[in-house]
Amino acid sequence: MTLPQAGSEGVAARVPRSIPEASVARLAVYLRMLGELAEQGADTVSSEELAAATGVNSAKLRKDLSYIGSYGIRGVGYSVSALVHQLERALGLNHRQAVALIGVGNLGHALAGYGGFGGRGFPVTALFDVDPDLVGIHINGILVEHVRAIGDTCRERGITIGMIATPGPAAQGICDMLVEAGVRCILNFAPVVLQVPDEVEVRKVDLAVELQILAFHVARKRLVAESPETEASLAVPATDVDVVPPPDAQTNGHPVNSTLNGGMR
Amino acid sequence: MTLPQAGSEGVAARVPRSIPEASVARLAVYLRMLGELAEQGADTVSSEELAAATGVNSAKLRKDLSYIGSYGIRGVGYSVSALVHQLERALGLNHRQAVALIGVGNLGHALAGYGGFGGRGFPVTALFDVDPDLVGIHINGILVEHVRAIGDTCRERGITIGMIATPGPAAQGICDMLVEAGVRCILNFAPVVLQVPDEVEVRKVDLAVELQILAFHVARKRLVAESPETEASLAVPATDVDVVPPPDAQTNGHPVNSTLNGGMR
DNA sequence: AGCCGCTTGTGAAGGCACGCACAAAGTTGC
DNA sequence: GCAACTTTGTGCGTGCCTTCACAAGCGGCT
Incomplete structure (x- = not known):
């Protein structure tokens, strides 16, 4: 999937014809x-x-x-x-792209060891974390440095791509550091939407979202399978199990929306 | 295409309409x-x-x-x-979705331990691998079984979503087993395109591809930065570094394409 | 009660991407 | 050398997605 989202606009005037x-x-x-x-x-x-x-x-x-x-x-x-x-x-693969990975926890550790990157022209060249237990160790021969070294190390090694695999709350701060260090392309695994200047490109990989999209399809298939031929109804699984009880009507006594069910004319 | 709206009004929440x-x-x-x-x-x-x-x-x-x-x-x-x-x-999250993960190697191990799933209603309920060193161990309290048990275990535990994190060559075979076991939604991390029956939904997460897309943007940005305002030419980065040596012109001396640059405009 | 300001829901328009279908261009066979 | 066949490159119609802009609806204030 693949949300283009933030920042991909704005330069439109200067990019007359590019590859979709x-x-x-x-x-x-x-x-x-x-x-x-x-x-x-x-x-x-x-x-x-x-x-x-x-x-x-x-x-x-x-x-x-x-x-x-x-x-x-x-x-x-x-x-x-x-x-x-x-x-x-x-695709720009004739230039070697040095990659930095920030966050060497559960997912990050796997990414650092993932052979699919180096083998395809994306050597992970720098690793960072905040955890004192991780800083100083080597993964696949690469030293894990403290995040405070991001600026210097990235500039030094000519990092062009940053991968953020930190917990959500830390991601924006790391992102800012990367941008500050001149990194202009970021692959974000953290479950947050990063705010970046227009000239920075962010792609987001969100595993939980991928599963939720699949869950949607599971529900849809279930409906199609159960409901006898209502071909129009592969939409919202208004399942029987769920009778739509006002989650907590106390929050605010606002009518669940009097216009029955959403102004669909 | 605007909402035919079959007459299911009156009752709460029945919105027959497909979501993009x-x-x-x-x-x-x-x-x-x-x-x-x-x-x-x-x-x-x-x-x-x-x-x-x-x-x-x-x-x-x-x-x-x-x-x-x-x-x-x-x-x-x-x-x-x-x-x-x-x-x-x-999104169908009111039904619990049991997830099976096949391939507990580098990436798979991280996915099995990733807290973002269980916490969001997607408990990883079954783990499989072929490696004898891995079969039998527990990860996060879940036993790793041999892939040959996929059929029985998935049916038994009502698995609705399968995640494939095996090496590329093994993925199609695993996929077939899952489909056979009744799994209809698959999240594929292996770098191959899975062939499945129409009724099966596959989503692919390809980390190497994500990086290559970013690499493309790195190259594009580099061009924009270097070339002084060449409006029309940030389509294909025909970089100087690379003089496009015919990889092996012997194949056939066909002209490298006279129509400059793919007939844009 | 009635008006005002704020926010939703959506019609309509524009843009992008997909896929068909075909002309152009190259190869193979005679 | 010519005809038949194969495959590329692309113009064009179609449909989905995005964005704008505004009427309708709702709460708050007087």
Whole structure:
């Protein structure tokens, strides 16, 4: 998912034609699949094949690729190696991106040890935490420093991306430090919405939200399964179990909304 | 497309109307923020306040909330407790969702220990792995079972959501087992695109992709910073560092694309 | 009681993304 | 060298999502 949210606006005037955000996300997926294909010795691949392997429409795939230029050969397909190279260039992977990870607790520790990053051009180069028990230890050969060193270390090592895996309440403060240190792209795992200047890009990964979205679908499927064919009703699971008791009507005696149930005309 | 509204009025809360996927994702965010507000003792909250706190447009927020019914009070705002309750109902959180986690390696172990799940109504109820060193141990009081037990255990414990945190190559097989066991919603952390029947819902969380998207923005920002106001050219970062050497021009000497830059404009 | 100010709910418009379908361009076979 | 076939690149229609802007509704003040 993927909420564009804060700060992605405002520069609109200066960004006349860029690659659509949705396409960028897919380009990364294509790139990985191409890597696998290359390992398997594939020389070329058609949009149809690549689309099937990545689960998208082939026309969409071609349009995505067209944003980075025309590197296909009509009648044949795409050269795997050439396409890999162009994708890496377009995604900025030809520059090494040093990553800092703040918060080496439960999730952070796993992220620090996650092989999927370094292997794909994102070496985690710095680790930070506040916990005295963690500061000073090494994880995967990297020293955990105290967060107060964020500014100096990030500047020193040319950190371009920060990953925040702290508890929610600490996240904004850490974020401010990163921004202060010149980091302009942040991946936020903490369950808060970070406030940042316009020029800073924040992406949020919220595991609890992902589960809640799934829960919504579980409920929806349950309804569809139970209710006999009310095809219009894959909406709000107004479950029988729940008779909508005013949570605590005492809070304020306001009528639960007299206009029966929400002014749907 | 505007609300046909089948006649289910009179009774409380029956809103037959599908909620846009994008809205569902935001509803979950609103819900968390409302939880915090409730803790802080807030009685009511206006769309403007809640929108600011969650980083969205207030009109969008109101429209999102309108999908689950009209529970606001004009001139005042929304009752925090009432809204929390309605959101929980709409998201299906009034039913307990048992979660199974497959793959207790690096990332999986962290997910198993992540407090953010159980605390939000998603108790991780079953753990699976293939590694003999892991099968049999307990994590957070939960026994790690062998994946071959997936079918029986999931049915037995009424698992509704599966989280796959295995290495890529193993994911599809695990996925098939889950589907076979009746699980209809899957959160996939493995870097592969899962093939599932239509009735199964899969959400993918791909950390490497998230970083690559950020890397793209890093490159874009770098361009903007370096190039002095070249309005049209921040589409594809054709960086100087990279002179686009045909990775292996031998494949075919096809022209690298004369139409500069993908026929934009 | 009646008016005023505040906030919701939503119609309508604009923008973006998706997917179809086809022309262009390249390859293969004869 | 030509025809048939394959696959790319993209113009265009469609539908969803976002945003604006405002009427309707509600509480408070006089």
